[in-house]
Amino acid sequence: xxxxxxxxxxxxxxxxxxxxxxxxxxxxxxxxxxxxxxxxxxxxxxxxxxxxxxxxxxxxxxxxxxxxxxxxxxxxxxxxxxxxxxxxxxxxxxxxxxxxxxxxxxxxxxxxxxxxxxxxxxxxxxxxxxxxxxxxxxxxxxxxxxxxxxxxxxxxxxxxxxxxxxxxxxxxxxxxxxxxxxxxxxxxxxxxxxxxxxxxxxxxxxxxxxxxxxxxxxxxxxxxxxxxxxxxxxxxxxxxxxxxxxxxxxxxxxxxxxxxxxxxxxxxxxxxxxxxxxxxxxxxxxxxxxxxxxxxxxxxxxxxxxxxxxxxxxxxxxxxxxxxxxxxxxxxxxxxxxxxxxxxxxxxxxxxxxxxxxxxxxxxxxxxxxxxxxxxxxxxxxxxxxxxxxxxxxxxxxxxxxxxxxxxxxxxxxxxx
Amino acid sequence: xxxxxxxxxxxxxxxxxxxxxxxxxxxxxxxxxxxxxxxxxxxxxxxxxxxxxxxxxxxxxxxxxxxxxxxxxxxxxxxxxxxxxxxxxxxxxxxxxxxxxxxxxxxxxxxxxxxxxxxxxxxxxxxxxxxxxxxxxxxxxxxxxxxxxxxxxxxxxxxxxxxxxxxxxxxxxxxxxxxxxxxxxxxxxxxxxxxxxxxxxxxxxxxxxxxxxxxxxxxxxxxxxxxxxxxxxxxxxxxxxxxxxxxxxxxxxxxxxxxxxxxxxxxxxxxxxxx
Amino acid sequence: xxxxxxxxxxxxxxxxxxxxxxxxxxxxxxxxxxxxxxxxxxxxxxxxxxxxxxxxxxxxxxxxxxxxxxxxxxxxxxxxxxxxxxxxxxxxxxxxxxxxxxxxxxxxxxxxxxxxxxxxxxxxxxxxxxxxxxxxxxxxxxxxxxxxxxxxxxxxxxxxxxxxxxxxxxxxxxxxxxxxxxxxxxxxxxxxxxxxxxxxxxxxxxxxxxxxxxxxxxxxxxxxxxxxxxxxxxxxxxxxxxxxxxxxxxxxxxxxxxxxxxxxxxxxxxxxxxxxxxxxxxxxxxxxxxxxxxxxxxxxxx
Numbered sequence: 002x003x004x005x006x007x008x009x010x011x012x013x014x015x016x017x018x019x020x021x022x023x024x025x026x027x028x029x030x031x032x033x034x035x036x037x038x039x040x041x042x043x044x045x046x047x048x049x050x051x052x053x054x055x056x057x058x059x060x061x062x063x064x065x066x067x068x069x070x071x072x073x074x075x076x077x078x079x080x081x082x083x084x085x086x087x088x089x090x091x092x093x094x095x096x097x098x099x100x101x102x103x104x105x106x107x108x109x110x111x112x113x114x115x116x117x118x119x120x121x122x123x124x125x126x127x128x129x130x131x132x133x134x135x136x137x138x139x140x141x142x143x144x145x146x147x148x149x150x151x152x153x154x155x156x157x158x159x160x161x162x163x164x165x166x167x168x169x170x171x172x173x174x175x176x177x178x179x180x181x182x183x184x185x186x187x188x189x190x191x192x193x194x195x196x197x198x199x200x201x202x203x204x205x206x207x208x209x210x211x212x213x214x215x216x217x218x219x220x221x222x223x224x225x226x227x228x229x230x231x232x233x234x235x236x237x238x239x240x241x242x243x244x245x246x247x248x249x250x251x252x253x254x255x256x257x258x259x260x261x262x263x264x265x266x267x268x269x270x271x272x273x274x275x276x277x278x279x280x281x282x283x284x285x286x287x288x289x290x291x292x293x294x295x296x297x298x299x300x301x302x303x304x305x306x307x308x309x310x311x312x313x314x315x316x317x318x319x320x321x322x323x324x325x326x327x328x329x330x331x332x333x334x335x336x337x338x339x340x341x342x343x344x345x346x347x348x349x350x351x352x353x354x355x356x357x358x359x360x361x362x363x364x365x366x367x368x369x370x371x372x373x374x375x376x377x378x379x380x381x382x383x384x385x386x387x388x389x390x391x392x393x394x395x396x397x398x399x400x401x402x403x404x405x406x407x408x409x410x411x412x413x414x415x416x417x418x
Numbered sequence: 419x420x421x422x423x424x425x426x427x428x429x430x431x432x433x434x435x436x437x438x439x440x441x442x443x444x445x446x447x448x449x450x451x452x453x454x455x456x457x458x459x460x461x462x463x464x465x466x467x468x469x470x471x472x473x474x475x476x477x478x479x480x481x482x483x484x485x486x487x488x489x490x491x492x493x494x495x496x497x498x499x500x501x502x503x504x505x506x507x508x509x510x511x512x513x514x515x516x517x518x519x520x521x522x523x524x525x526x527x528x529x530x531x532x533x534x535x536x537x538x539x540x541x542x543x544x545x546x547x548x549x550x551x552x553x554x555x556x557x558x559x560x561x562x563x564x565x566x567x568x569x570x571x572x573x574x575x576x577x578x579x580x581x582x583x584x585x586x587x588x589x590x591x592x593x594x595x596x597x598x599x600x601x602x603x604x605x606x607x608x609x610x611x612x613x614x615x616x617x618x619x620x621x622x623x624x625x626x627x628x629x630x631x632x633x634x635x636x637x638x639x640x641x642x643x644x645x646x647x648x649x650x651x652x653x654x655x656x657x658x659x660x661x662x663x664x665x666x667x668x669x670x671x672x673x674x675x676x677x678x679x680x681x682x683x684x685x686x687x688x689x690x691x692x693x
Numbered sequence: 694x695x696x697x698x699x700x701x702x703x704x705x706x707x708x709x710x711x712x713x714x715x716x717x718x719x720x721x722x723x724x725x726x727x728x729x730x731x732x733x734x735x736x737x738x739x740x741x742x743x744x745x746x747x748x749x750x751x752x753x754x755x756x757x758x759x760x761x762x763x764x765x766x767x768x769x770x771x772x773x774x775x776x777x778x779x780x781x782x783x784x785x786x787x788x789x790x791x792x793x794x795x796x797x798x799x800x801x802x803x804x805x806x807x808x809x810x811x812x813x814x815x816x817x818x819x820x821x822x823x824x825x826x827x828x829x830x831x832x833x834x835x836x837x838x839x840x841x842x843x844x845x846x847x848x849x850x851x852x853x854x855x856x857x858x859x860x861x862x863x864x865x866x867x868x869x870x871x872x873x874x875x876x877x878x879x880x881x882x883x884x885x886x887x888x889x890x891x892x893x894x895x896x897x898x899x900x901x902x903x904x905x906x907x908x909x910x911x912x913x914x915x916x917x918x919x920x921x922x923x924x925x926x927x928x929x930x931x932x933x934x935x936x937x938x939x940x941x942x943x944x945x946x947x948x949x950x951x952x953x954x955x956x957x958x959x960x961x962x963x964x965x966x967x968x969x970x971x972x973x974x975x976x977x978x979x980x981x982x983x984x985x986x987x988x989x990x991x992x993x994x995x
Contacts, residue, residue, distance in 0.1 A: 025635075030650050031647070031648045031649055031650055031657070034648065054635070054636075056635055057631060057644060057647050059631060059632060060628065060631065061962070061963065062541065062958070062962040062963075063628070063631065063632045065542065065742055065743065065962050065965065066541060066542045066545040066546070066632065067545070067549075067632075068742075068743050069542050069545070069546060069742050069743060069745070070542075070545050070546040070549040070550070071549075072549050072554065082963065084743065084964075084965055085743060088741070088743050088744040089744075090743055090744075179852075180828075180832075182854070182855065183854055183939055183940045183941065183943075183945055184941055185941060185943065264656075267455070267456040267457040268457065269457060377941065377942065377943055377963070378943060381941070381943035385855075385945070385946040385947070388852075388855045388946065389855055389946060392852055392855060393852050393855040393856065395855070395856070423799070426796055426902070427796055427797050427799070427800050429796075430793040430794075430796035430797050431797060431800075431804070431808075433789075433793050434790075434793050434794070434797070434808050434812075437790065437812070438808075438811055440870070441811060441812055441814055441815050441870075441874070442811055442814060443826070443830075444815070444818060444823060444826035444827065445814050445815075445818055447826050448818070448826070506716040506717070509713040509714075509716065510713055510714045510716065510717050512713060513709070513710045513711075513713035513714045514714065517707065517709060517710035517713070518706075518707060518710065519706075519707030519710030519711055520703065520707065522710065525714060525718075529717065530923070530927075530985065531978070531982065532721065532725065533927050533928075534927055534977075534978045534981040534982055534985070535729070535732070535974060535975070535978050536931055536953075536954050536957055536974045536977060536978070537931075538933075538954060538957055538958050538961060538962070538970070538974065539728070539732045539957070539961070539970070539971055539974045540725065540728045540729075540732075541962075542742065542961075542962075542967070543727060543728035543731045543732070544724065544728055547724075547727060547728070563720075563724045565716070565720060566716050566717050566720045568717065569924075571717065572920060572923075572924075573879070573920055576916040576917060576919065576920040577882065577886075577916070579916055580883075580886050580916060595709070596709035596710075596713075597709065600713075610882045610885060610886075611882060614878055614879070614882060617817075618875070621816075621817055625819055665819060668819070669817060669818060669819065672817045673810070673814070673817065676810060676813060676817065677806070677810055680806050680809060680810055
């Protein structure tokens with residue numbers, strides 16, 4: 002550790018005095034691209050030896066090509082395949098100077114793997130339940146009492162679905178975004194429901210080391226989860242065409258990040274206003290105890306560093322440290338529209354606004370989703386069985402759906418995926 | 419006789435007009451969507467008339483992007499690829515269709531074989547190679563490797579085979595060399611297929627997204643497809659109307675190129691006269 | 694001496710042929726020989742793309758595994774199912790459109806240009822837009838299924854991308870929509886080269902329009918048909934984008950949307966098993982060669 006520190010210092014001196022080094026960072030979307038462009042001059046002024054170039058994010062196969070050619074981006078924002086961690090291609094941040102200090106300031110989101118840390122959480126988001134107060138009133142429900150258990154959720158959804166059509170079309174109790182069912186990331190929008198059925202004791206589909214299936218454990222209550230979804234689906238439209246969630250005819254749905262509130266500005270019939278038109282509440286749970294914890298997911302677009310030369314690695318780390326300075330992170334959250342990783346920023350008035358606070362509060366009870374892409378075969382097997390049971394009814398019972406999901410997931414696991 | 423022909427033509431018009439609904443619907447929807455407000459796009463995706471009508475997508479597009487620069491870059495790439503292909507492909511096609519040389523059939527078979535290897539396998543070694551040559555972040559990485567394409571050679575060859583041999587033989591007796599036959603006889607008679615290849619090649623290069631994404635790093639080199647990336651967002655539908663406007667602006671030049679070449683299609687068909 | 698002179702004479706006679714095909718050969722040598730060689734070499738290796746140092750010689754293991762890979766053969770069956778529908782559907786639509794467009798080519802110039810362009814539009818609309826719009830149209834409560842339900846053709850709306858048996862037919866129809874314009878243009882080009890005297894003579898003899906088309910015009914389109922069918926055999930079996938856009942690398946429910954190239958992509962670029970992916974690639978090439986040879990045999994010897 003000490004040796005490394007001396008080495009780092011030495012290389013820092015070399016970098017500073019001898020030659021300018023150019024590092025690259027990928028931006029996953031337009032906002033982050035513009036944000037990164039805007040702060041680079043300040044960074045380059047503070048670090049005369051380092052130049053930073055922002056790149057449009059390459060696709061997954063392109064990263065593979067760049068890695069194979071020895072030309073990967075230095076800093077990659079967003080998930081890459083777990084394989085890169087396993088093959089030792091990513092920088093272990095615990096080896097970098099000042100890591101412990103940075104880690105102590107971060108609320109949540111660090112995902113240790115095999116004794117190392119390969120992600121610095123950035124662009125955080127979590128999910129809470131969105132409900133339409135106006136529709137609750139119409140259905141004779143208390144607009145200030147959103148459901149806290151899944152049973153209540155189904156009751157409320159049923160009530161709303163029984164309403165006669167209104168000015169925005171037929172009313173739907175709730176919404177699943179089933180158009181996305183063929184993508185494995187869609188599991189990230191359903192898993193919160195699943196592990197709230199087992200108090201987050203079995204939050205993942207496969208065990209920690211990726212060796213065995215976890216959702217097949219009877220205590221994971223996967224069957225209950227399936228049954229719930231099937232009933233809830235009865236109160237949903239089959240797609241965005243009938244019921245747009247911002248079209249004022251859907252009662253409840255789970256909603257990621259406050260960045261989405263942008264869409265509320267363009268809702269049918271004018272902007273939807275927090276407290277008046279809609280409310281936010283924690284995701285329901287299976288338990289009706291008042292002290293039950295309402296779990297949710299922590300998703301992120303972390304900083305990852307592909308190891309190249311010690312100088313470039315150090316320069317990349319310095320840029321990450323710069324981006325994680327409180328005022329920079331705050332500015333990033335404001336302009337990109339995500340939740341802060343730093344404790345000090347969570348207390349900022351910007352995040353204490355009523356329509357954002359529920360998200361910040363949820364950060365206390367989150368399951369950190371693996372920030373690396375893994376085993377899409379297992380996820381896909383589960384989603385397919387889910388779709389065939391819940392949406393398509395081609396699998397008749399929940400037990401059979403679990404059986405089929407387990408069988409296909411095990412096959413995917415065995416094939417080394 | 420003439421009356422029968424007219425009746426047939428009218429019938430053809432009727433059938434073709436019905437078919438238009440199927441071919442044009444997505445395109446019309448795309449153009450209409452570019453004039454819609456985000457609210458309508460999200461909430462009424464199957465409604466086709468913009469209500470209210472807005473230009474905000476186009477305004478957003480031209481305000482945030484140097485559209486002219488993007489167009490210039492894309493035209494340089496797509497234009498070069500097209501011109502190189504028209505020349506080199508037609509030469510090879512002429513040789514394969516009309517000239518005799520030992521090993522011709524074997525060569526053609528081998529060319530066909532190269533199309534049968536899934537391109538996925540070439541993807542990574544090619545990138546490694548071009549990177550080692552220092553071609554990343556240069557247009558040549560997108561232009562040179564595709565300067566001649568067998569697909570087009572094959573199509574042209576099929577077309578040129580229909581040109582009667584006696585026309586060529588007659589020229590040869592008059593003392594014309596093969597290059598002269600190529601430029602004086604083959605090219606003029608191949609205008610329909612050249613026009614087809616031109617539009618297809620241009621379109622392929624124009625619509626290419628992953629190639630530029632991989633090879634062009636500096637924003638000053640970006641193509642239109644990469645430029646639109648600037649409106650991608652992790653918040654769905656944030657720039658939805660700009661994206662629709664962008665799709666229209668990107669598709670329009672291709673349509674114009676096609677309409678322009680369209681004229682040559684007709685002329686060419688009228689001029690091709692075989693004895 | 695004599696043979697040498699003869700050889701030089703042949704060479705001199707055929708020099709332009711060689712010069713004209715030289716650019717392709719040079720292009721191939723520069724850009725494809727190395728990747729191809731690497732690909733062949735890799736089929737005998739256990740080659741992890743991002744950890745090349747762990748490369749191991751494994752003999753014919755990849756080939757044996759590949760030939761016994763159930764998923765690979767299933768993906769091949771899927772694509773054959775898809776192509777059977779796609780090829781027939783697209784060809785006949787394209788033929789009809791080309792025929793109709795040719796009929797009007799002697800008429801009004803403006804409408805001629807208009808219809809030709811209009812039927813070419815699907816070919817130049819970007820895949821993203823096509824998928825988005827056609828996805829909307831084919832959705833369970835989209836306009837198409839609503840009509841089918843109303844006419845009692847369907848008893849209830851169907852989620853096609855969750856119904857394994859329907860996945861390949863629907864993708865075939867979408868692909869068909871995207872590529873019939875291209876085939877129609879090629880066939881139209883062919884129709885334009887047929888000397889009008891041929892058909893006029895038959896017409897004067899009192900032959901029916903349908904007979905003229907199938908007996909005279911259609912056989913003369915053979916070069917275009919060969920091109921289209923060979924391209925179908927080569928390109929169709931390598932279909933990738935449509936399934937990748939819809940199902941990612943997992944291939945949809947019961948892997949009903951898995952195609953050989955999607956599987957190769959998955960093995961090579963998501964699991965980084967480049968040696969194995971390469972082997973599957975060459976097995977697929979072998980299958981494509983067989984398909985192409987059959988296509989050529991059937992079409993050329995008639």
